[in-house]
Amino acid sequence: MATQETAVTRRLQNVKHVILVLAGKGGVGKSSVSTQLALNLYNSSSTARVGILDVDLTGPSIPRMFGVDNHGVHQSSSGWVPVYVDGPSARLACMSVGFLLKNKGDSVVWRGPKKNGMIRQFLSDVRWGDLDYLVIDTPPGTSDEHLSLMEHLAGIHSRLSAVIVTTPQAVALMDAMKCLSFTRAVNLPVLGLIENMSGYVCPCCGEISNVFSTGGGVEMARKEELRFLGTLPVDTELVSVLDGGQTDEENSAFPLLERYSKTPSAKLFQEILKAVLDSLVAK
Ligand SMILES: Nc1ncnc2c1ncn2[C@@H]1O[C@H](COP(=O)(O)OP(=O)(O)OP(=O)(O)O)[C@@H](O)[C@H]1O
Numbered sequence: 001m002a003t004q005e006t007a008v009t010r011r012l013q014n015v016k017h018v019i020l021v022l023a024g025k026g027g028v029g030k031s032s033v034s035t036q037l038a039l040n041l042y043n044s045s046s047t048a049r050v051g052i053l054d055v056d057l058t059g060p061s062i063p064r065m066f067g068v069d070n071h072g073v074h075q076s077s078s079g080w081v082p083v084y085v086d087g088p089s090a091r092l093a094c095m096s097v098g099f100l101l102k103n104k105g106d107s108v109v110w111r112g113p114k115k116n117g118m119i120r121q122f123l124s125d126v127r128w129g130d131l132d133y134l135v136i137d138t139p140p141g142t143s144d145e146h147l148s149l150m151e152h153l154a155g156i157h158s159r160l161s162a163v164i165v166t167t168p169q170a171v172a173l174m175d176a177m178k179c180l181s182f183t184r185a186v187n188l189p190v191l192g193l194i195e196n197m198s199g200y201v202c203p204c205c206g207e208i209s210n211v212f213s214t215g216g217g218v219e220m221a222r223k224e225e226l227r228f229l230g231t232l233p234v235d236t237e238l239v240s241v242l243d244g245g246q247t248d249e250e251n252s253a254f255p256l257l258e259r260y261s262k263t264p265s266a267k268l269f270q271e272i273l274k275a276v277l278d279s280l281v282a283k
C-alpha cells in the first residue's frame, strides 16, 4: 500500500486542490454539478488548469456531458493521456472509465477489489500534470469507491475537500446527511452544500418558480454549521447543453463552454463558484 500511495502522491504532486463532489442519492445532479464546477473553475482565469475525474464507475456520465463520449484514451510511456476537452488550449483534462469501454452502452460489473484497482490507476497512472483543481465526480451514496479514494489520497489529505449536492426533498436531504457523516468519519473538509433542482426556470421569461419545496438545503447547512453554497433551479437549457451532446459545428474550439455560458445556470453558478473559492481559502 505504501508504494501505491507514493505513486499517487508523486503523480498528484503538482495538483493544488482536489475537490470530491458527493451526493447521498442518485439522480440529484452530482455529475452536472461536477461538470459545471469544472467549467467555472476553468473559466475563472485564462490560465486555470483543471482536471475532471469520473469515478462513477457503474454510471459514467462525464464524457457524455462534455460531448467526448466517442473518444478513447491512449497509453504513453509515462501513463494514460487524459482527453483534453477544450482542444488545443489543453487546460481542461478529463478521465473516465467511459473512455475504456468498447461500447458506450457496456456496463461495468466489477467487484470491490477491481474498482479499487481502477481508482488507484486513475490517480497514479493518468498524466494529470500541473493542475489548479482536480474535480472528482463520485458515485451516489458512500461506497467502496469513496473509501478507495480516501485511502489512495491519504498522502495529499491537506489538499482534499468536498462539496455535497442535494435536492430540496426530505429524502434527498436525509441521504445528504449520510454523506456528511461519512466526511466527518474520514475527516474530509466540506466546502459546503449545493441545493440542485431547487425551483424551475421558465424557458419563456427566465422567472424561477418553486414547484416543490425549497430551502431544505439552507436549513440543513444552518443546523450542521456548513456553508450553503447556493441553489440551482431545474434549467431546461442546461439539459439540452449537457444531455444533447456537443457538436463541433459552432465556430469555437470549445462549443460546450460557449453553449453553457448562455444558460441561466451559468450565471447562477458564478455565485456558487465565488462561495466555493472563499471556502477553499478559508479551509
Ligand atoms: N439543475 C438542473 N436542471 C435540469 N436538469 C438537470 C439539473 N441537474 C441535473 N439535471 C439533469 O438530471 C439528470 C441527472 O443528472 P446527473 O447525471 O448530474 O445526476 P447524478 O446525481 O450524477 O446521477 P447518478 O445517479 O447517475 O450519479 C441529467 O439528465 C441532468 O442533465
Ligand code: SF4
Residues within 6 Å of the ligand: 202, 203, 204, 205, 206, 207
Ligand atoms: S413564468 Fe411567466 S412567462 Fe413563464 S410560464 Fe409563467 S407566466 Fe408564462
